[in-house]
Amino acid sequence: MCRIGFIGAGTTGTALAVRLSEKGYSVVAVSSRSLSSAQKLARLINNCRVCRTAQELADVADLIFITTPDDVIPRVCCEVEWHEGQGVVHCSGAHSIDILEPARHQGASVGSFHPLQTFASAEQATNNLIGSTFAVEAEAPLLPKLKELASSLEGEWIELKPEDKVLYHMAATFTSNYLVTLIKIALDLWQAFGIPPARASQALLPLLRGTVNNIASVGLPNCLTGSISRGDIGTIQEHLEILKTRCPEMLAVYKELGIHTIPVALAKGKIDENKARDLKFLFTT
Ligand SMILES: NC(=O)c1ccc[n+]([C@@H]2O[C@H](COP(=O)([O-])OP(=O)(O)OC[C@H]3O[C@@H](n4cnc5c(N)ncnc54)[C@H](OP(=O)(O)O)[C@@H]3O)[C@@H](O)[C@H]2O)c1
Structure with a gap:
């Protein structure tokens, strides 16, 4: 059986190690920058040893995940002596497998396996991982193995070109990180009329969940509701006036997002080209 190891015992490494082990894969070793992180991860898995160095780990595993921050992956890859028959995989979503060139040069198969998911902590990552989509990039014989891992984790896989x-x-980033930014903007607006973030967050969460439910059930463009979808020019003018006087720092982002919402409203069919032109005028002047 393939022996899996993890270099980097953070949120992603922990979630993958725990879930793959639960699915019957043999997660044999972990190493990390600090011994305590590696020990913490190892305690969650039966028969998983703690290695003091990345090299020690690479010497006992056949499939090695480098789950360090993106910027550290090339350095870790360079520091280890790899050999033929090994698979070396990173989990970065933005980088291609080229950053693992030193391992490929030494005969290892290289790949990337990116869980399209948000991991805020190891525990939450472990809960969220199952059922995610995984972006995979690898050459044979590693590619089918990575697809198999994605399926084992009850997820879909998508093969990406570098x-x-x-x-x-x-x-x-738009789907997850900037959504957080949008909620921050909404909380700031609530604070402008005196409601603290915790209370505002509690009030806005059902709206957020309803929106996500609508995206899942009716999809775009029909999930779009609100002033732009209805073409309520008067209401939007009021938004713009208030923003100018009370929250001018949010005017630009409001207008920019408005511009990108017009095509969705048009596609939904509740506004016509004339209304779309009027809306665009409001957002660009
Ligand atoms: N977080 C997400 O939502 C998410 C989602 C998908 C993919 N990813 C990808 O997953 C990878 C890891 O991200 P993460 O969010 O899990 O990071 P993280 O929680 O910060 O964990 C990174 C781990 O790498 C370890 N590390 C740092 N430098 C190291 C070195 N030189 N040698 C060995 N270990 C080292 C750290 O060690 P110590 O704890 O021992 O100090 C830490 O445990 C990245 O490529 C990221 O793009 C992240």
């Missing part, structure tokens, strides 16, 4: 990875990663 030149498409940055675009793919940016889409994840």
